[in-house]
Amino acid sequence: MSALRRSTPLAVTGKYLALAFYVGFALFPLYWLAKIAITPDKLIYTEGTALFPSKVTFENFETVLVATDFLAYFKNSLIVSLGTAAITTCFAAAAGYAFSRFDFRGKRLVIALMLITQMFPLLMIIAPIYKIVAAIGLLNSLTSLIIVYTAFNIPFATFLMQSFFDGIPKDLEEAGMIDGCTRFEALRKIIMPLTLPGLGATLGFVFTAAWSELLFALMLINSNDTMTFPVGLLTFVSKFSVDWGQMMAAGVLALVPSCLFFIFIQRYLVQGLTSGAVKG
Amino acid sequence: MARIQLNNIAKSYGSVEVMRDINLTIEDGEFIVLVGPSGCGKSTLLRMIAGLEPISGGDFTVDGKRMNEVPPRDRDMAMVFQSYALYPHMDVARNMGFSLEIRKAPNEERTSKVALAAQTLGLTKLTERLPKQLSGGQRQRVAMGRAIVRDPSAFLFDEPLSNLDAALRVEMRLEIARLHQRLKATMIYVTHDQVEALTLADRIVVLNAGDIQQVGTPLELYDRPANKFVAQFIGSPTMNILEIEPGEGGIRLKNGAALSVGLPDGQKRASELGVRPEHLNIVAPDAAHLSGTAELVEHLGSDTNIHAHVPGIGQVLVREHGHFPLKTGEPVGIAVDLAKTHLFDPDGRRLAA
Incomplete structure (x- = not known):
């Protein structure tokens, strides 16, 4: 392909300029977050929109880590996000495999129902969800968040996993079954290793969604012990002022697990693992 | 085993x-x-x-x-x-x-x-x-x-x-x-x-x-x-199928040409004659069962495929061994190897000779 496409220096420069512009545009808010986090409180308003503060401080980080409940929020968020990601991915992988490989009565109906759940705003069902969670006595618990997030993420995650399974030729597990595997063994030894990128993507997607969810966390949690990180961020907003520096420092810290998570699963996200399975 | x-x-x-x-x-x-x-x-x-x-x-x-x-x-x-x-x-x-x-x-x-x-x-x-x-x-x-x-x-x-x-x-x-x-x-x-x-x-x-x-x-x-x-399905190029009806001493093709192909018992039912391209030969017009013009000549080296148009019958494919000096548009006479023909009834079943 690349040999066919003649690229002039001008086109290359243009391409990289466009990419640079896009990356700059996308990353600027993150830069601003980090910038304010290291700006001393008294300079935040005086220096306004300067691209870099005249004085750098890590005091905000220190305050956040030592003087606030940030670490507790962080731990809660980690439990909720990891729990949600793990449970959702398990369900989604099983359901996605079934949708991809089997024909069964009601399949289209189930798919349609799952799609419908994605079509209306969550705001509509906040009240009923609250009532249900209150009725089973799970208010102010991390379990309630895990259950609710799992329920909301399963449809999309299932479709995501289904498309990954669809991309793996059926011949592979049939060859496995002829070679002596049960269907489950074929799934475990042949299909699973090839689905790792899909599992990684799904885990990452669900983790991020759960990590940044605010609405339900705000509704279902109001004790300080079980607050997740996005709710905790709001504690930096008091009646008369906003602790911008600390808030941003907390925000920067909150990015860490997401980044680590994606660094960890990145190698599974590399496509092309199935190439060479069938004719090419 | x-x-x-x-x-x-x-x-x-x-x-x-x-x-x-x-x-x-x-x-x-x-x-x-x-x-x-x-x-x-x-x-x-x-x-x-x-x-x-x-x-x-x-x-x-x-x-x-x-x-x-x-x-x-x-x-x-x-x-x-x-x-x-x-x-x-x-x-x-x-x-x-x-x-x-x-x-x-x-x-x-x-x-x-x-x-x-x-x-x-x-x-x-x-x-x-x-x-x-x-x-x-x-x-x-x-x-x-x-x-x-x-x-x-x-x-x-x-x-x-x-x-x-x-x-x-x-x-x-x-x-x-x-x-x-x-x-x-x-x-x-x-x-x-x-x-x-x-x-x-x-x-x-x-x-x-x-x-x-x-x-x-x-x-x-x-x-x-x-x-x-x-x-x-078997044999390449594909067998020629010609419409026929029973005639005196054998069968008659659609253009009226008579062929002395022995009809089996259910003779009245024979409705088509099958003959493979390799069982047809290009011959001089006076020795030919069919005559027409060469519409397309394919030289394959080892064989020559001649797509002939026979008036009243249509396309007939003849396969000759080796190089066959024939040009598109030339008149051709075609001889049928009568021993190697196949008769089919209206349902397409082969009638055993």
Whole structure:
């Protein structure tokens, strides 16, 4: 392909300029977050929109880590996000495999129902969800968040996993079954290793969604012990002022697990693992 | 080693019956080719034998044991897929030894069997590669190696050569033939390519629209096709089919020409005459049964195909050996080798002479 496409220096420069512009545009808010986090409180308003503060401080980080409940929020968020990601991915992988490989009565109906759940705003069902969670006595618990997030993420995650399974030729597990595997063994030894990128993507997607969810966390949690990180961020907003520096420092810290998570699963996200399975 | 029997095998998807009353006995060590146009059910039949597709009716037995409900892993059959279906995350050696790995065969046994198969197929230097690092032909070999390593009672091939280029296809065809001679195992081979069918098979099964049209050796199918479908499917170029009606001392063609072809008992029913291009000859006009003009002359080197237009009849294809000095537009006389014609009744069945 690349040999066919003649690229002039001008086109290359243009391409990289466009990419640079896009990356700059996308990353600027993150830069601003980090910038304010290291700006001393008294300079935040005086220096306004300067691209870099005249004085750098890590005091905000220190305050956040030592003087606030940030670490507790962080731990809660980690439990909720990891729990949600793990449970959702398990369900989604099983359901996605079934949708991809089997024909069964009601399949289209189930798919349609799952799609419908994605079509209306969550705001509509906040009240009923609250009532249900209150009725089973799970208010102010991390379990309630895990259950609710799992329920909301399963449809999309299932479709995501289904498309990954669809991309793996059926011949592979049939060859496995002829070679002596049960269907489950074929799934475990042949299909699973090839689905790792899909599992990684799904885990990452669900983790991020759960990590940044605010609405339900705000509704279902109001004790300080079980607050997740996005709710905790709001504690930096008091009646008369906003602790911008600390808030941003907390925000920067909150990015860490997401980044680590994606660094960890990145190698599974590399496509092309199935190439060479069938004719090419 | 296996004697495979299909008794009244049927296949339906929901209420749609796609196959029924399939009866076939495959002797131990026989090379059977299932051939037919796309959608004729040949792959479905193979997949039912493999256990990948449920059998809707009838009995499928191997050495007298009913196998209808036996899962694929317990049928002791190896299959080579059209797509090769190599496991992309395993290297060549592990791909080939996977069946032994699953059966928990001892390590030494696995290694030695894989090494032997790799040597047979010329893959020794490639055993540590991943499938994506192999060429099409090498992948094909690995797929065959995977089957050989198991030493199964029967080999199933599902159009194994259709993804290869022409030269490689011929080479691999030879290799499969050699493999059969050496292993003497029962082999069932699906293809839509009649050349593969004719060259490899002990017996060919011609399928069309879910029905067996004929079962026979390659030459039986060529010399005595059971019906018009088999007659036209086997042999290249395709057999000429000419409309006829019974006439004095034989038959009369549509343009009025009389041919002295001996009519069998049901003579009144003969409605078509089939004659292969190689059983027609270009001759001088006074010795010809038919005369027309050459519309297109194809020089293939070893043969010359002459597409002639015969007034009142239409297109007739004649095949001459070697170079035949004829130009487009020239008048031609065509002689019919009367001993090698086939008569068909209105239902397309062959009338035995």
